[in-house]
Amino acid sequence: MKISWGLTLVVAATLTSGAHAAVSLxxxxxxxxxxxxxxxxxVSLVVDPSKGGVVVSYKDKLGGDVELIPDQSPHGLGIDHFQxxxxxxxxxxxKxxxxxxxxxxxxxxLALRYLATGRWMGHEDEKLKDLLLKKTYTLxxxxxxxxxRIRITAPKKDSKxxxxxxxxxFFPGGQYDRTTDKSFRPSTRGVRVKAGENWGHTGDEAFLRDCSAGWMAQLDTQRKTGLAVLSDYNEIDALYVCVSASSLEPMYRLTYLPAGQSVEYPIYFVPVIGLDNVVSATMDYIAGYSMKTDGKGTGEIAMSATRSVNAPAALSMKVNLMNVQNPTQVVSVGTAAFDTLSDRVQTKELSFKVAGEDPLVVKVEAELEPPTAVMVAGAFEEYFNGAYKWGENIQTDMVTPVYRGERPKQKLSLHKPDPLKLKAVPGVQMWYAEGFLDDCFGVATPAHMSHMYRDGNNKDRHDRVFTNYSGNWLTRLSSFPYDYDQLLSYDMMILGGVKNEALGNIGQEMLCDYLNAGGGIIMLGGPMAYGASRLQGTPLAEMLPVTLSSTPFDLEKLANATVRxxxxxxxxxxxxxWSVAPRALYIHKVEAKPWGKTVLEADGHPFLVIGEVGPNKARVACITGAPMGTFDKKAVPFWEWSDWKYLLRQLNWWVMKEDDRYKPDLW
Structure with missing residues (x-):
């Protein structure tokens, strides 16, 4: 189909890089x-409003002026979805x-907009209905x-x-090649490189959740052309790649929007030429590298860089090498200094000695002149496998990485109701996150008993979710109430063996908001709780009536201690x-805070600590005993004690501030 182009709006411009001549629409x-x-x-590109406002044609003149987007659906840049x-x-x-x-x-x-209906495959999602999506392309x-730039706005009267x-x-070289077309994504285990085949021991890793930055890139490594996609790391939940579809897909975190508020997602598509790999991509530069060693600590490294959205006057990269087997062994390689970055790649070579045996970690500190970027990463690192026997960052169990760096903390900017206030909802509303062995506590029966004498309204709600311990470096909850309207409707919440990474920064902040609004929480003990949860030092831990251990191994074995x-x-x-003398064999080593009150103990250790916290006197209870161990035949484990369910029921009442419920005639 022939397309005629007219109604030209052209403005001439002189560019410092020399690669551009005019801007036109x-x-x-x-x-x-x-x-x-x-x-x-x-670059030259075409946007079609009738097909989702998608970029349906894209050519980079310095990259051979080939078409990267086939003329067939669903190919294109900027294809919008709700997860x-x-x-x-x-x-x-x-349209x-x-x-x-x-x-x-x-x-x-060019600015476009779409009003979401929330209707898809016979289902209407009220939380999507009437969301206004505005997409603005700027060249x-x-x-x-x-x-x-994607801007999503909630309607004036409804939260979403x-x-x-x-x-x-897109095809980074114009045609798809399963061998030479490769994707690059930053992670705590180094840049993950995947092609359409030869995935290695870790598979295709479609959803990358341990990402360490917000960029992705896809290159034709033979032609050395392609695109980098830059997103705001603070908003990213996962970097997804579908190798069979040749796609790069930033997936953003679940977002709550109060009525009338908006959120923006800036995304940049940057053409790349002259690189066959990417180790870092920011608003100011796109970097690649090559490295070779003798396997024993001597070798050479070449750092390459080209401009990105901006073109800084100067860029320097201070390069260090860390030995994976001996992390204290760090060698300074030197500094790669680049002049004004342009569309053409610059490469600087450095040599090193005594870095130790492979594998190594390349640690780079980047400095710009002038420092201009919005989404710049001042430092990045890459895992170099070299002569390491398994050929990639993995140990003999084929699961655990040899090296995993610390993931940069995401800066959160949550949209919240103002003021934060609990909602009055009929019935008893409970949320329970169950972890390993938490079923032994038997919270379901006490939860039912907590409201069995209320006026019958059949509006009680118990939401039970589960902790998934996937491998030894990633833990997830099956669901979480990221909707503040839902979160603030709960009368109480119960946290079992829920680890730091399962809640994430967002979940932890929302739980703190829940407590500040006056909600109540019970925390249970167990092999994945307290110290093992790695919540120590977090804002959520500050709102508990006990001080958590800094070590994950905080369970102490007792001698069939009586809980009293x-x-x-x-x-x-x-x-x-209490004459039954319920027993505990394992207990978490915690200390009650000055504002916490120990009401039960076992062998001198706090077993149940309660306290009130926050501006609205939220009630929090910590059960530090763990439901595990083999007892003497005549001993009664505390969770098998006949009155355990009544203790939990009454503790539920206390947490929910239902102080009028303590009536013996109801027991």
Whole structure:
């Protein structure tokens, strides 16, 4: 189908890189639909509003001026999705409305919008309905990058909950090659490189959740051409690659939006030439490297860099090598200094000695002149396998990495209701996260008993979720109430063996918000709780009435210790049969904080500690005993004690501030 292009809006511009000549926005027609071409002399692209506002054509003139996007669906850049809708979702192929066009001497802009219906495959999602998505493409005269800014706004009267996701499907060399087309994604285990075949021991790793930055790249490693996609790391949940579809797909975290509020996702598409790998990509530079050693600590490393969205006047990379087997052995290799970055790659070579046997970790500290970037990473690292026997970053169990660095903490900016206030919802609303061995506590029966004498309204709700311990470096919850409307409707929450990474920074902050609003939490003991949870030092740990151990191995074995009350005036301890002498064999080593009150102990150790915290006096209870161990025949484990369910029921009442419930005639 021939397309005629007319109505040209052109502004000449002089570029420092010498690669661009003009910025222009023109319109054309195909099958009765208006398309928009954007061109700045380096890249030329076409946006089709009738097909989801997708970039349906993209060419890089310095990369051979070949078409990277085949003329067939669903290929293209900027394919919008909501993760709660099965692919392809309502927005793929939907008609977007053009709401703004702009040209001035420095940039051309095309803005489109789409009002979500929430309807897909016979289902209507109220949390997506009436979300307004605005997509703004900007191409500047002094940059090869295409900016795609997604702004999502909730309607004025309703809050919304969604997770945005964008597909970018293209062939980096113009034609798909399963061997030479490779994706590059940063992780705590080094840059993960995947092609359409030869995935290695770790498989295709489609969902990369231990990402260490927000960029992705896909290159034709033979032609040394392709694209890098830059996203805000703070908003990323996972970096997804579908190798069979040749796609790069940033997947953003689940987001709650109060009525009338908005969130933005800036995304940049940067053309790459002259590199056959990418180890770091920022707003200012895109870097690659090559390295060779004799396997015993002597070798050479070459650092390469090209401009990105910006073109800094100078870039320096201070390079160090760390020995994986002996992390204290760090060798300074030197500094790679680059002049003004341009579209062409610059390469600097360095040599080193006495770095130790492979594998090694390349640690780079980058400095810019001037420091201009918004999403710049001042440091990055890469795992170098070299002569290491398994051929990649993995140990003999084929699961555990040889090296895993520390993941940079994401800076959160959550959208919250103002003020934070618990919602009055009929019935008893409970949320329970169950971990390893937590089923022994038997929380279901006490939960039911906690409201069995209320007026019958059949509106009680118990949400039970589970902790998935996947391998030894990734733990997830089956679900979490990321919707503040849902979170603030709970009367109480129970945390079993839930680890730090399962909650994540977002979950932890939301639980703190829940407590600040006056909600109640019970924390259970067990092999994955307290010290093993690695919550020590977090804001959530600050709101517990006990001090957590800094070591994950905080369970102490007791000698069939008796659990007994030591506090007076605790109504939830009354009318319980303590003559049975319930026993505990394992207990977490914790200390009660000054504002915490120990009401039960076992062999001198706090067993149940309670306290009130926050501006609304949230009630928190910590059970530090673990339901595990082999007891003497006549001993009664505390969780098998006949009155255990009554203790938990009354503790539930205390946490929910239902102090009028302690009535013997109801027991």
């Amino acid at each position: 023109t319109t054309g027609d195909k099958d009765g639909n208006t398309r928009y071409r954007m061109d700045n002399g380096r 709660s809708q099965y692919w392809p979702g309502e927005m793929l192929g939907a 977007y409305e053009v709401v703004d066009q702009k040209n001035d001497p420095k940039e051309c802009v 500047r005269s002094d940059s090869p990058a295409l900016e795609c 909950l969604f997770a945005f996701w964008q597909q970018n499907i 009350p030591i506090a007076e005036g605790a109504p939830f301890l009354e009318d319980l049969d």
